[in-house]
Structure formats: structure tokens, C-alpha cells
Amino acid sequence: GLLLEVSTHGPSSVPRSSWKQNDVDLLEFWEPDVFNYTTLLLNEDRGVLYVGAREAVYELNISNISIKNNQLLWKVPDIDMSMCILKGKSKETDCRNYIRVLQVLDEEHLYVCGTHAFQPLCDYLSLQDFRLLEKAEDGRGKCSYDPSQSFTTVMVDGELYSGTAYNFLGSEPIISRSSPSQSLLRTEYSTSWLNEPSFVFADVIREGQDSPDGDDDKIYYFFTEVSVEYEFFGKLLIPRIARVCKGDLGGQRTLQKKWTSFLKAKLVCSMPELNFVFNVVHDVFILKAPHWRDTVIYGVFTSQWGNVGLSAVCAYNMSSVHEVFSRGKYMQKVTVEQSHTKWVRFNGAPPSPRPGACINNMNRQQNMSSSLHLPDKTLQFVRDHPLLEDPVLPIGNGPRLITKDVNYTQIAVQRVQALDNSIHHVIFTATDKGFLHKSVVLENEVHTVEEVQLLKNSEPIKTLLLSTDQAQFLYAGSDSGVVQSPTAFCQKYGSCVDCVLARDPYCAWDTQSKACVNIFQSKADPRKMIQNLKGDAGICPPVSPLAVKDYPLLLVKPGASADLPCRVQSNRAQVLWKLNNQLLSDSSSRLLLMSESSLLLYSVTMEDAGRYECWSVESAAGQNFSRVVSGYILRLDLPESKSAQLTRE
Amino acid sequence: GLLLEVSTHGPSSVPRSSWKQNDVDLLEFWEPDVFNYTTLLLNEDRGVLYVGAREAVYELNISNISIKNNQLLWKVPDIDMSMCILKGKSKETDCRNYIRVLQVLDEEHLYVCGTHAFQPLCDYLSLQDFRLLEKAEDGRGKCSYDPSQSFTTVMVDGELYSGTAYNFLGSEPIISRSSPSQSLLRTEYSTSWLNEPSFVFADVIREGQDSPDGDDDKIYYFFTEVSVEYEFFGKLLIPRIARVCKGDLGGQRTLQKKWTSFLKAKLVCSMPELNFVFNVVHDVFILKAPHWRDTVIYGVFTSQWGNVGLSAVCAYNMSSVHEVFSRGKYMQKVTVEQSHTKWVRFNGAPPSPRPGACINNMNRQQNMSSSLHLPDKTLQFVRDHPLLEDPVLPIGNGPRLITKDVNYTQIAVQRVQALDNSIHHVIFTATDKGFLHKSVVLENEVHTVEEVQLLKNSEPIKTLLLSTDQAQFLYAGSDSGVVQSPTAFCQKYGSCVDCVLARDPYCAWDTQSKACVNIFQSKADPRKMIQNLKGDAGICPPVSPLAVKDYPLLLVKPGASADLPCRVQSNRAQVLWKLNNQLLSDSSSRLLLMSESSLLLYSVTMEDAGRYECWSVESAAGQNFSRVVSGYILRLDLPESKSAQLTRE
Structure with a gap:
């Protein structure tokens, strides 16, 4: 069978250790009658984790989330709920207020939005007294109407970038920027721009920092949508990466209040040798680096067909993403024999400046200091050609990791420095059954160190956050609560052989205390510690075997x-x-x-x-x-x- | 997961009984050092089964295949084998003579072809002394070079129709007719006609019998090929039905010695509600009827993606096949923006006579008595438009049967009349692990009566034949031998309740002999027999339960x-x-x-x-x-x- 082939060809990995929920020390937070703890925000300076749930926002202690510092209840007034029910939505689920936006605005305020009974509403949360300022703002285009619809958001320099639906029916997808000072900037309502997208992630890449050619910062969006460029028996899904420029102000006449910099490309995660495609992206993690070119994008994927739980992780270099967007060929829509629409590569010369590019020094020299000054030809072109033909290919042209019988829902990645100073990417993936997998990318292979049952019940992990400080904890949000887990369980390994065979870059055998310790938390002398990520347990001191007597x-x-x-x-x-x-x-x-x-x-x-x-x-x-x-x-x-x-x- | 959905939506069925190989009475045939017993031919008039294997042809007793009447060994001469090895093929496998054609020529002769060390050769086998006439004929275009390549053939009125490759490399696919009196008639070498096909079956449908409009008999071909009309990340496979007219003589100028009647269409086996497509056809069985319009075509399919052993059986009415070929829209190839090839529906009016149609009375009245007289316009059109846009849809728009964790390789279907005179289609499907499944199509469901382990080892069943006489036996060919199995195991059911719950149309409970009997073999009075295909065991006579004492x-x-x-x-x-x-x-x-x-x-x-x-x-x-x-x-x-x-x- 193909599945067998895929699993034998690919870098597939079985978790070495399996920890049940009660084998490990996890901390939990949940409140009675409150659900959907799916919007998480870490503030490590303040030492807190903010949690947005259904009709509640919590401030928890980052070191022990079972300690609640503050809480805010934000319910829907009866009149709004009645309206929602009148429109045919359910009282028990739809017509509640699901907190979906929780972003740091400034040192003293969070910006918070909720679905608010299918009438999205935003407000400012004062961190001093943990209350809303009650400056209710329309949440349309910032937050989804429907709590079950896909949604992503990121706050960049006080401006909120969202990927959501702009109408009650959820039929008008939108990628937008809401700003206190300007009107909403958005995508065109056209299937060429967005075609039934499922948004999964958005973040800023500071490409403008120290840019010699005066380039702009960019906001990248990740989503799965229905393909327009391929033809298939039915709907063919396709994973996308899209981007807009931070400084975009829209066009003067053409593309007024619309992005002049919206471009998208196909995000490939496939095994070309087997003609097997992972064409649904579920989550993305951006592993940032001091220079944006060294940034690596990680995504978790499954396939649209015969989905029996084959999940893949693909990684992408930011530099190749940049290359596709700044030099890739465009696709064009053509009408064939009057009645058929086909997408093909655009072979002509696109107008100048390059459609969809950010304003840079060269443009400024030509008196185009903002997108408002871009020529109509460039704007018309980008409006009709938002799709690039060149795909973004994964590092190594295939998945980093393939796992069988699992549906990954979330991903987080950490750079970890082992005792020998080598640096490894540790991939944390969460499943739809409440488990966490931890895998290490080694030279020519991926080793899955362990799987941990984070949730008592078999339900999807919907949010996964890593603390950056000390790399100590992971936070997982689900419909029924939040769980805090250590990133490593070194003390579980009782012997040097076990500690080394685990091949966990966080763990080493301390020969003095005769214990497997977390190298980031232990104060022991690193020269007295044994670690070998190849798993060569032969370097362990000999131990006398259990005596038969x-x-x-x-x-x-x-x-x-x-x-x-x-x-x-x-x-x-x-x-x-x-x-x-x-x-x-x-x-x-x-x-x-x-x-x-x-x-x-x-x-x-x-x-x-x-x-x-x-x-x-x-x-x-x-x-x-x-x-x-x-x-x-x-x-x-x-x-x-x-x-x-x-x-x- | 989708698999779960598919299996809960579709007419999926678990075999009620499972018989191991040594639970049942099977007869076997194999000879030491002979392999690949994959070409089977039944001759019920003579009471024999002919078996083509590697370098051997056998004549076996139809009632007991362990009895060998005759055998013919046909090896490759050393010089031919040396040539084959020189060309880089393997001595142990490739450079042998695999018998792939075994067809009845007349009452006294079989027509036999073998791959003959990558130099296909044919000869006449005299049934009187079971020897070759040694009139060796070039087998090119009749038989494959490569024993492992897909291949199909059928003999119609002394002419051999094949689907194979025409060259040593196996890169030139061909559908051809070899005739003693005419030169080879064949397909164009063009990806529009055949694009990397895997041939699975071919047979004649006598549409010309008593045809009021003087229509011709047709030969239908079934294969999976690489799609040209869809676009996808990689190669998209597609199941096809193609046909040619028996009376086709090729064109006079255009399409000289080529089919003027070759047309093909997509054979759909999918679950549209789930966007799940079974796009690989593995075998086809044509359940013929007195009138060709009542003929039903059965096919076994799997999917190209995430193949974890989900197999489907789809059935097609011959009348809808006829409709597609005689009235369906054509597809055309268009060049878009100079460099892209796209296939779209041809919306114009095709020339007359209809391209690809057989010669009928109307053509004859217009002085076109054979394809040689067809106008150039019609011929040019069919040469460039061999693909129809309209698909052949299955009966009920979906699969008749879906089975999990199984890869079906072969299919055979029998019409069985139950005791109440109702007629049921019984579907026999063979697996790649040597098992046979028997399923009955009932009013609103499919019931899988049993699975039988036919082969000792886990290997694919490559040929499956049903005896038509009395519907008694099935013959299964594999690489290691031939197995003869009864079509029913009624005697296995020890009680009336078991016999009725089996829901096997071959079996009924005989109240006189108090045994579950095969209704086609038992001489008992049918009025004393109990059968209920719904499985209502309540009609069984009450039996006293096992006494506790x-x-x-x-x-x-x-x-x-x-x-x-x-x-x-x-x-x-x-x-x-x-x-x-x-x-x-x-x-x-x-x-x-x-x-x-x-x-x-x-x-x-x-x-x-x-x-x-x-x-x-x-x-x-x-x-x-x-x-x-x-x-x-x-x-x-x-x-x-x-x-x-x-x-x-």
C-alpha cells in the first residue's frame, strides 16, 4: 500500500517514551462552566499567561497556571443574544462571547475582541485593575462572527492584522488591517484573492530592519484554500503563504482602501517521489532568528484524501520565501473558448515597479514614497494577478517528519543548545486527541523523544505556546482547559543508559548525583554530565547488573x-x-x-x-x-x- | 477521519463468515519449478481449464483441476535468451517465456503467445495432440514484451484484440487488432489517445445483433491512465473505458491502418458527497445478458492517495455507456498563451458522420460502407478528439460495495436465482493477500456472505474465473498455482438458523435431511427447503436448546x-x-x-x-x-x- 511506502520512505518516527497524564507533573487551569480556553497570550515580563475563553479572560501565573491572578467576565447582554437567536443561531453555543483576540496594545492595555453573539466587538483591557475601559469598538473585520470559523490575528506596532470573515454568513473572507488612525485596509472580495480560506496563522517578519534598500516589514499569512489553478474531480485544497507590506496604504484610485501588496504562493509539503501531497496546513510556527533571513517557518500538514492520520511537518527557509515573492513568476487567468476559465503562467513582462512589492528606496527616489503613488498599471496588474506561479518549497524538498495514525493540530519549535554546543531544533506537535509529541531534528534523521498525554479526555489541543524564557514550559489550550507542561522529563530516566538512549537534548546524566537532569535547570558541573544525542549509551559508566540472588x-x-x-x-x-x-x-x-x-x-x-x-x-x-x-x-x-x-x- | 466517514457512509460490509484454507475443500494445481499461473481459459464444452504459466501450458480437468490431461512446455532457445540478457534483462525472470495469450481459435486450435525473452512470439496449439504447429508468428502488438507490464487481450471471430506495449522499452502503448487477413490496426502514438495506460480488461459486446440501424459489434477496453484533462500537483490517474468498432478498417488517407472508431471516456467510481474518488481500476467483469442493453459492467477500484486498503466495486449499465459514446460531448486540446496546453469541452458542432461512431445503415445509404469511405473531416476530428467529456457514471451514482483494509485485485459476478425466484448479483472479489470475498447485492444493501482463504501464502490472486455451467466453481490463478473453489459452502452451516443467517442465495435449509444444502446441487424438494435472504431466522423450525444437564x-x-x-x-x-x-x-x-x-x-x-x-x-x-x-x-x-x-x- 501507499501508506506503507510513505511511512517507510519518509522520516517517520515512533515516540520512544509514552507518558500518561498521571505519569507526569502537569498543572491545569479551568473554571466551572467556562469553556473554549483557546486564545493564549504570554507576557513573560509580567510573568503572566493571559487566557481568552468563552465569556472570560484570565490572568494566570506563568510558573504555575493553577494560580489565577485576575479574571474578567464578559457576557453578552440579553438583547444582543435575542437578536442572535432570532437570526437562527444557537443560544447554547453560537450566541455567546468567545474571546478570539487578545493582543498587547501597550504596557498597560490589552486589546480584546470577542464574537459577541455574532456581532464581533472589541475593547481595551486595563491591566491595572483588569477591567474593560468600555470603549466598545466594532469588531467587524477584526474578529470572526462565528466562533467555529477559522481565524488568525496579530498585533504589529499598534495595528491589528486579521484573517477572518467580514460578514454574518461567513462567506466573505478578508485579510485586513485595523488601525486607530486609518480606515480598514483589506483584500478584494474575489476568488482570485481568497477562495474559501481556512486561516491558520499570521505574523510579522521585520525585513525592514537595517535593510540597505529601504525595504518594508511584512506580515505573512498562512491558510488552506480551494485551488483555482488546478483542476480536479472535486474541490482541491491547497496550502498558501500570503504577504502584505506593513507600510501599505492602498491605492489612490485603483485598489482604494485595498492592499496594493497582497501576493500569495503555494506552500508545498509533498513527497514527489511517491506523488503524495500533504495539501492541508493546520498550523505554522515561525522560528525567528537575529537576522530575518535565518528565520525558519515550520508547518504541520495532513492530506485531503484517505485521511487515516498521516501527518507531516515541513520547514521553509525565510530566504526562499523572500525569493519567491520578490522574483517569482505571476499566474494569470485566461478565458478559453469563451466559456472556460484557466490559470496559466504569465509569460510577459509585468509592469514596473514590480506589482505587489513594498515601497523601497528606489521607489522613493522616483517620487513614490507610499503605495498611494504607485502607477495604475502596477495596481491593476496586482489586483488581477495575486497568485504567484513559483511555489515555496520545503527544506530538503520533503517533510522533516511524518507520523502515522496521528492528526497534528498545532506546532511549536525551539532551538536547543546541547552540552556539546551543537544547536538542534526541537519540534513540539500537538494532536487532536490531546497528546504532545516532542521530536529532535538531528543530522540525517528526526528522533521522536516522547509523547505526553496532556489532556485527560481525548480532545484536540487547539493552541500551543512555548515560553521563551529558559525554555521551561509549554502551554496547551483546549475546549475544556489550559495545561502547563515542562518541556522535558529528564528525571523519568532512572539510569545513565536510559538517559542517553532517550536522546533528549534537554537531558544529561549527572555522574555525581547519579540522576538524569535537565541541563538548563541543573547547577551541576557540565563536565561531569553525560549526553549523546546519537544515543551511544556505551559512554555510560558500567553498572553491575541486577544479581540473580x-x-x-x-x-x-x-x-x-x-x-x-x-x-x-x-x-x-x-x-x-x-x-x-x-x-x-x-x-x-x-x-x-x-x-x-x-x-x-x-x-x-x-x-x-x-x-x-x-x-x-x-x-x-x-x-x-x-x-x-x-x-x-x-x-x-x-x-x-x-x-x-x-x-x- | 475521512476513512471513517467513507466507511460509515458507503455500503461497506464485513464478511459474515471467515474460512481458513484448511477449513474448506479446495483443489490445487501447480508443478515444481513452474510459476506464474496467471493466464486461464475455460472450455466448458470440452470440460477443461487451460492454464498458461511460465514456459508451460496445461490442460486440466474442469471438475478437478488436480487432474492434468495434457501439458506443453515452451522454453526460450539459448540464443534468444542470450540476446535478451545482452539487452540488460534478467536471466532468471525477464528472459523467460511467460504465456500471456491463450485464446480459442477454432474447435481444434488455441492461439498462444508468450513474452519469449522480450521477443513476443505466437503459435497455434493443436488440441488433438497438445503440440504447437510450430508456425511461429511475430507477437509484436499482440503480446507484451515485459512479463510484468499490464496487458489485456480478447479473441473475437478469429481476430485478436490486444492492449499492450508495441516496443521493447514498453514506452509505446497500443490498442490493436491482429487479423490473419489484414494488416495490424492500431491506435495513434499520442498522449491524447493513450497516456501511460495500465490495461485491465477487454471484451466484445455484440451490439450489432438484431440492430435495427445496422450498428456494429464493439470491443470495449478498460484501463487506468494518466489524466490529460485535469491538472494536479503530480500525475493524476484516471480510470477509462474505451471502445472500437469490430468492422473498423482504418481510414483511406487520414488514419491509415489506425482506428477510426477509437473513443474513450472517464469511468467514475466516487462518493461525490465526500469528495472521495476511487481513481484506479484494477479489474472489470462484464455480466452479459441476452440483450446487450441489459449487460452490467462491474469494476474494482482503489484510490491513488493514502491507499490503506479501501477498495470499491462500482457497476455500470451498458445502456448508459452506449449513451455516452453515441451522444457525449468531445473534449478538445487548446493552446493557451502560446505555451500552455489545456483540455476543455468542445462546444462547436462536430462534423458528420459523428466522429468515432461505427458504420451503420444510414452511412451505407450515403455510400459509406466502411471506415475507408469516411470523410477526412470526421477522421481528422476523431484523431484530435479521442476523449469524451461526459463521464460514465455508476449505477446509483456511487459504489455498490466498499471494503476496508483490503486491496481487491480481481472481480467476477454471477446472476443467482434464489428459491423465491428472485435474481441476485453475487460479486466475487479476490484480494492481494490470496482471499476471496463473496457479496450479494440485495435490495438496499450489500451483504458479504464470506471470505475464503484460497491461497496458502499471502500473495495476490491475479486471475479469477467463474464456471458458467451450473455456477459451481471458481478458478483463481496466482504466481504459485491455480486453486479451484466451490462457489458456496452451505454444508458449513450446522443449523437452520445459521443457514438462514448466512443469507447465501446458493444455500437453503432442507427440513427433511436436516442439513444446509446447495440449492443448485441438491435433489431435495424445494418446497421442503427454507431460505430467506433478509436473514429472518424466525422462519426456522424451533429447536430445543442445549440442555443444561x-x-x-x-x-x-x-x-x-x-x-x-x-x-x-x-x-x-x-x-x-x-x-x-x-x-x-x-x-x-x-x-x-x-x-x-x-x-x-x-x-x-x-x-x-x-x-x-x-x-x-x-x-x-x-x-x-x-x-x-x-x-x-x-x-x-x-x-x-x-x-x-x-x-x-
Whole structure:
């Protein structure tokens, strides 16, 4: 099957360790009768996490989110709710106020918007007394009407950039900028610009900083939309990256109050050798760097077809994104034989200045100091040709990571410096069942260190945030609450071999305290610590194996049963049971290999007596590391005489 | 996930019974060191099955294929093999003679072709002495060079129609007719005609019989090819139905020695409501009827993407196929902006006579008695427009059957008349793992009666044939042998309830012999037989249940274990275990539900004693049919005194 091929071809990875929710120390926050904790905002200077939920905003302690500093309830007045119900929306869900915008405006205020019973409304939240200033502003174009519709937003220098729907029906998609000083700047309402988009992310890239040619900062948007350029049996979805310039003021006549800099391109995440396409993007994380050219964009994708939970992570260099937008060919829409619309590459020479480019020094020299001065030809061209033909290709031309039987919903990435000073990207992906996966990008492979059950119930993680300070915590928002998780669980590894085989860049074995420690939190001497991201556990100090005389003795009556537990932590290890050094095969009729590798013997007879050992065999760094995990001595509980006879034999 | 949706939306079906290879009586044929038994030909008049394998042709007894009547070995001479190896092909596989054509020429001869070390060769096999006439004929265009390439062929009135590759490299696909009296008639070498096709089937439909307008017989071809009309990230596969007219002689100037009647259309098998497309056709079976309009075409499909073993069966009415070919719109290729090729609907008026149509009475009246007289305009048009825009849609606009976790490779369909005279289509589908599924199309549903393991090893069934005489046997060819299987296993059902719940139109309960019998083989009085395809087992005569006093007694020592077998034949039944009429839940720590529904009790204590019953509950015809399948009395084997005490209590 193709799935098998995909999973054997791609950089697929099984999490080495699996932690259940009650295996690890997680902190939670939720309040009775409050739902949809999906809008999270970290403020590390203040040491707080802001949470936007349904009809509530909370300020939580960043180090322990179960501590609530402040709260604000923001309900919908009865009259607005009645209007909403009259329009056919549901009282229980739709006609409530879902907080979807939570942005830092200045040191003393947050800007907050809610769906407010399908009548989006915004206000200012004073951080001093945690109250609204009650300067209610129309939220149209800033926040969605429908709490279940896709939505993204980012605040840049006091201006709010959104990707949402502009009408009650949700049928008019819009990418817009709301500014206190200017009128709303927006996309054209045309399927060439946006065609049933699902917005997933937006952020600013400060390309203007120290730009020699006076280039502008850009806001990048990520979404999945219905393709116009391909033809298919049905609707073909396609992942997109779009951008606008921060300094855009719209056109003077053409594109008045519309973006003059809106361009979009296809975001490719595929395995060309297998003709397999991941064509739905679910979330994006931008791993920023001191210089914008070194920025890396990470996305999580699934496929539109035969979706059985194959998820992929693709990474993109910001420099190649920049190249596509500043030099890529445009596509044009052509009418063929009167009645057919087709999109093809535009082969002619586009007008100058380049349509969709930001204003730079060269334009300024030609007396075009803002988009208002751009010539009509350039504006008309970009209005009709918002789509670039050149795609944005992933680093390495394929996915960084492919995971089977999982639907990733969110992604966050951290740069981590290992003990040997090498720097690794650690990818955190969240699933639709409430799990978190942590994967390390190593030289030629991706290693998935662990999966952690963050949510008690099987529900999607809808928001995932990383603290930047000390890289200590992750915050996951879902419909039923917020969870705070450490980024590593080093103390879970009880031996040096386990600590090294985990291949977790956060963890190292401290030879002095004889513990697996988090290198970012431990005060131990780094020279006394052992870490090897290839997993070469051969560098660990030798330990004396469990002595046979210390094996627990099990006395079992003939015909009775015995349960021999064996807890192997690694999903990558093979588990073998031996009886008196002979490998046991599970074809024997009176023994069963149970879950978690324990052995059940039933109808025990004389021949079952002996020394049982549970072995774990794990391969890493080209070697096999074998260990006895548990050992037992099974003896039959016979009447005195019989056992005495046997002893004599 | 989508897969879940597809399987819950579609007419998906789990086989009710599963038969392992050694559960049933199958007959096999294979010879040492001979492989690839994939070309099968039934001759029911002679009572034989011809088998073409690698370097061998066999004549087997149709009633017992383990009896070999005749054999012919046809090896490749050393010189030809050396040439083949020189050209870079493998000695062990490629450079052998794979028999791929085995067709009845006349009463005394078969026409046989083999790949013959990448130099296809044909010859005549005399049935009298089972020897080749040694009139070796060039097999180019009749048989494939490459034994692993797709290939199809059919003999019609002494002329051989093939779908294959015309060159050594396998890069030039061809649909051709070889005739003793005329030169080869073939397709143009153009991607508009054939674009990397995988041929699966070809057969003649006698549309000319009693045709009032003097229409011709047609040969229909089925294949999957790379789409030209859709655009996609990569290659998009598309299933096709193509046809040519039997009387086609090619054109006079235009299309000389080429088909003047080659047209093709898209064969749709999709679930439009889910935007899910099965776009790869693997095999086709034509269920013929006295009048060609009543013919039904069955195809097995999978999808190109995320192929995790979702297979579909679609059915097409011959009359709608005819409609598409005789009235459908054509597609045309257009060049857009100099450099792009696009396919769009041709909206103009096509020339007359209709391009691609067969010669009929009207043409003859206009002095066009053969394709040689067709006007250049018609011929040029059909050369450039071989593709129709209108698709061939399945009956009911969707699949007849969808099966999960299975890749179907072959299909055969039989019309079966049940005891109540109703006629049902029984669909036999073969898998890539050597299994056979048998499904009955009932009024509003499809019921999969059984799955049968035909092959010992997990390998694909590559050919599937049904005997038409008495509908008794199925023949399945694979790389390692041929298997003969009955079409029904009625005797497997031991009770009337089981026989009726099976819902097998071949089977009925004979109340006189008290056995489930094959209605086509039994001589019993049909009025004494019970059959109900809805599965209403309530019509069965009441049977006295197993008496508790007949339950086997199990004496178990305290702490020992007990294994209570229960064999439930139906995969659709729910199995419940009861202890003293109380339902047992599998959360109890000392009992395990094993494979095949048996119960394992271990560490038995006093409270485990009692009456155990294994119940099967199966729903059919809107009712639940519950039965005790096995019962046991479990008693503890205690020292005398203790048990005596207990008895007194």
C-alpha cells in the first residue's frame, strides 16, 4: 500500500517514551462552566499567561497556571443574544462571547475582541485593575462572527492584522488591517484573492530592519484554500503563504482602501517521489532568528484524501520565501473558448515597479514614497494577478517528519543548545486527541523523544505556546482547559543508559548525583554530565547488573497462575522473556504476553519452574543495548515430601 | 477521519463468515519449478481449464483441476535468451517465456503467445495432440514484451484484440487488432489517445445483433491512465473505458491502418458527497445478458492517495455507456498563451458522420460502407478528439460495495436465482493477500456472505474465473498455482438458523435431511427447503436448546485455570459470556476473552464456580437472534470435607 511506502520512505518516527497524564507533573487551569480556553497570550515580563475563553479572560501565573491572578467576565447582554437567536443561531453555543483576540496594545492595555453573539466587538483591557475601559469598538473585520470559523490575528506596532470573515454568513473572507488612525485596509472580495480560506496563522517578519534598500516589514499569512489553478474531480485544497507590506496604504484610485501588496504562493509539503501531497496546513510556527533571513517557518500538514492520520511537518527557509515573492513568476487567468476559465503562467513582462512589492528606496527616489503613488498599471496588474506561479518549497524538498495514525493540530519549535554546543531544533506537535509529541531534528534523521498525554479526555489541543524564557514550559489550550507542561522529563530516566538512549537534548546524566537532569535547570558541573544525542549509551559508566540472588521468589501451586510484571519504558525497545537463559516463544499454550510486556503463566507445571528474565534490547548509534529489566525465580509450591524428592534428584 | 466517514457512509460490509484454507475443500494445481499461473481459459464444452504459466501450458480437468490431461512446455532457445540478457534483462525472470495469450481459435486450435525473452512470439496449439504447429508468428502488438507490464487481450471471430506495449522499452502503448487477413490496426502514438495506460480488461459486446440501424459489434477496453484533462500537483490517474468498432478498417488517407472508431471516456467510481474518488481500476467483469442493453459492467477500484486498503466495486449499465459514446460531448486540446496546453469541452458542432461512431445503415445509404469511405473531416476530428467529456457514471451514482483494509485485485459476478425466484448479483472479489470475498447485492444493501482463504501464502490472486455451467466453481490463478473453489459452502452451516443467517442465495435449509444444502446441487424438494435472504431466522423450525444437564462438567482446583472454548462462526455476531445468567464483563481481572471467543479463567476461586454459557447475538431482518453456542458447569475440585460442607449450605 501507499501508506506503507510513505511511512517507510519518509522520516517517520515512533515516540520512544509514552507518558500518561498521571505519569507526569502537569498543572491545569479551568473554571466551572467556562469553556473554549483557546486564545493564549504570554507576557513573560509580567510573568503572566493571559487566557481568552468563552465569556472570560484570565490572568494566570506563568510558573504555575493553577494560580489565577485576575479574571474578567464578559457576557453578552440579553438583547444582543435575542437578536442572535432570532437570526437562527444557537443560544447554547453560537450566541455567546468567545474571546478570539487578545493582543498587547501597550504596557498597560490589552486589546480584546470577542464574537459577541455574532456581532464581533472589541475593547481595551486595563491591566491595572483588569477591567474593560468600555470603549466598545466594532469588531467587524477584526474578529470572526462565528466562533467555529477559522481565524488568525496579530498585533504589529499598534495595528491589528486579521484573517477572518467580514460578514454574518461567513462567506466573505478578508485579510485586513485595523488601525486607530486609518480606515480598514483589506483584500478584494474575489476568488482570485481568497477562495474559501481556512486561516491558520499570521505574523510579522521585520525585513525592514537595517535593510540597505529601504525595504518594508511584512506580515505573512498562512491558510488552506480551494485551488483555482488546478483542476480536479472535486474541490482541491491547497496550502498558501500570503504577504502584505506593513507600510501599505492602498491605492489612490485603483485598489482604494485595498492592499496594493497582497501576493500569495503555494506552500508545498509533498513527497514527489511517491506523488503524495500533504495539501492541508493546520498550523505554522515561525522560528525567528537575529537576522530575518535565518528565520525558519515550520508547518504541520495532513492530506485531503484517505485521511487515516498521516501527518507531516515541513520547514521553509525565510530566504526562499523572500525569493519567491520578490522574483517569482505571476499566474494569470485566461478565458478559453469563451466559456472556460484557466490559470496559466504569465509569460510577459509585468509592469514596473514590480506589482505587489513594498515601497523601497528606489521607489522613493522616483517620487513614490507610499503605495498611494504607485502607477495604475502596477495596481491593476496586482489586483488581477495575486497568485504567484513559483511555489515555496520545503527544506530538503520533503517533510522533516511524518507520523502515522496521528492528526497534528498545532506546532511549536525551539532551538536547543546541547552540552556539546551543537544547536538542534526541537519540534513540539500537538494532536487532536490531546497528546504532545516532542521530536529532535538531528543530522540525517528526526528522533521522536516522547509523547505526553496532556489532556485527560481525548480532545484536540487547539493552541500551543512555548515560553521563551529558559525554555521551561509549554502551554496547551483546549475546549475544556489550559495545561502547563515542562518541556522535558529528564528525571523519568532512572539510569545513565536510559538517559542517553532517550536522546533528549534537554537531558544529561549527572555522574555525581547519579540522576538524569535537565541541563538548563541543573547547577551541576557540565563536565561531569553525560549526553549523546546519537544515543551511544556505551559512554555510560558500567553498572553491575541486577544479581540473580536479588530476584524476587515466586512460589506457585501447580495448576495456578503467575503474573510477572516487566515495565519497559521505551517503545523502540524489543522485549524478550527468557527462562533459564532460553528464549520463550509466545506460541507456548500456557503463557501470554500481556500489555506493558508483562508475562502471564497459567496452569503452571513443574517444567515452568526456573529463572525468568525480561530483557529490553534497543538499538541506537549502530549498536544494540541489552538490559535485564526484571528477573524472577519461579518455584513450585509442592507438598513437603515431593519437593524434597525433587531436590535430591 | 475521512476513512471513517467513507466507511460509515458507503455500503461497506464485513464478511459474515471467515474460512481458513484448511477449513474448506479446495483443489490445487501447480508443478515444481513452474510459476506464474496467471493466464486461464475455460472450455466448458470440452470440460477443461487451460492454464498458461511460465514456459508451460496445461490442460486440466474442469471438475478437478488436480487432474492434468495434457501439458506443453515452451522454453526460450539459448540464443534468444542470450540476446535478451545482452539487452540488460534478467536471466532468471525477464528472459523467460511467460504465456500471456491463450485464446480459442477454432474447435481444434488455441492461439498462444508468450513474452519469449522480450521477443513476443505466437503459435497455434493443436488440441488433438497438445503440440504447437510450430508456425511461429511475430507477437509484436499482440503480446507484451515485459512479463510484468499490464496487458489485456480478447479473441473475437478469429481476430485478436490486444492492449499492450508495441516496443521493447514498453514506452509505446497500443490498442490493436491482429487479423490473419489484414494488416495490424492500431491506435495513434499520442498522449491524447493513450497516456501511460495500465490495461485491465477487454471484451466484445455484440451490439450489432438484431440492430435495427445496422450498428456494429464493439470491443470495449478498460484501463487506468494518466489524466490529460485535469491538472494536479503530480500525475493524476484516471480510470477509462474505451471502445472500437469490430468492422473498423482504418481510414483511406487520414488514419491509415489506425482506428477510426477509437473513443474513450472517464469511468467514475466516487462518493461525490465526500469528495472521495476511487481513481484506479484494477479489474472489470462484464455480466452479459441476452440483450446487450441489459449487460452490467462491474469494476474494482482503489484510490491513488493514502491507499490503506479501501477498495470499491462500482457497476455500470451498458445502456448508459452506449449513451455516452453515441451522444457525449468531445473534449478538445487548446493552446493557451502560446505555451500552455489545456483540455476543455468542445462546444462547436462536430462534423458528420459523428466522429468515432461505427458504420451503420444510414452511412451505407450515403455510400459509406466502411471506415475507408469516411470523410477526412470526421477522421481528422476523431484523431484530435479521442476523449469524451461526459463521464460514465455508476449505477446509483456511487459504489455498490466498499471494503476496508483490503486491496481487491480481481472481480467476477454471477446472476443467482434464489428459491423465491428472485435474481441476485453475487460479486466475487479476490484480494492481494490470496482471499476471496463473496457479496450479494440485495435490495438496499450489500451483504458479504464470506471470505475464503484460497491461497496458502499471502500473495495476490491475479486471475479469477467463474464456471458458467451450473455456477459451481471458481478458478483463481496466482504466481504459485491455480486453486479451484466451490462457489458456496452451505454444508458449513450446522443449523437452520445459521443457514438462514448466512443469507447465501446458493444455500437453503432442507427440513427433511436436516442439513444446509446447495440449492443448485441438491435433489431435495424445494418446497421442503427454507431460505430467506433478509436473514429472518424466525422462519426456522424451533429447536430445543442445549440442555443444561448436557453441559460438560469442568472440575478445577482452586488457583488453577480453565479454558472454555466457544466457536462462533459469524463475524457479525456479538459474543457474550454469562455466569449463572449474569453477564460477565471483561474488566474482571482473572478472566480473559481469547481469540475465537473462548474464555480463559485463571487463579480460579470459589466464586468462579457455576454455569457458564457462551451466547451469540446476531441481528438480521430487524431482529436479534440469540443462541447459546456452548455451555459448561464449572465446579471446584476441593478436598471432600469442604465440598460436602458447601453442598449442605
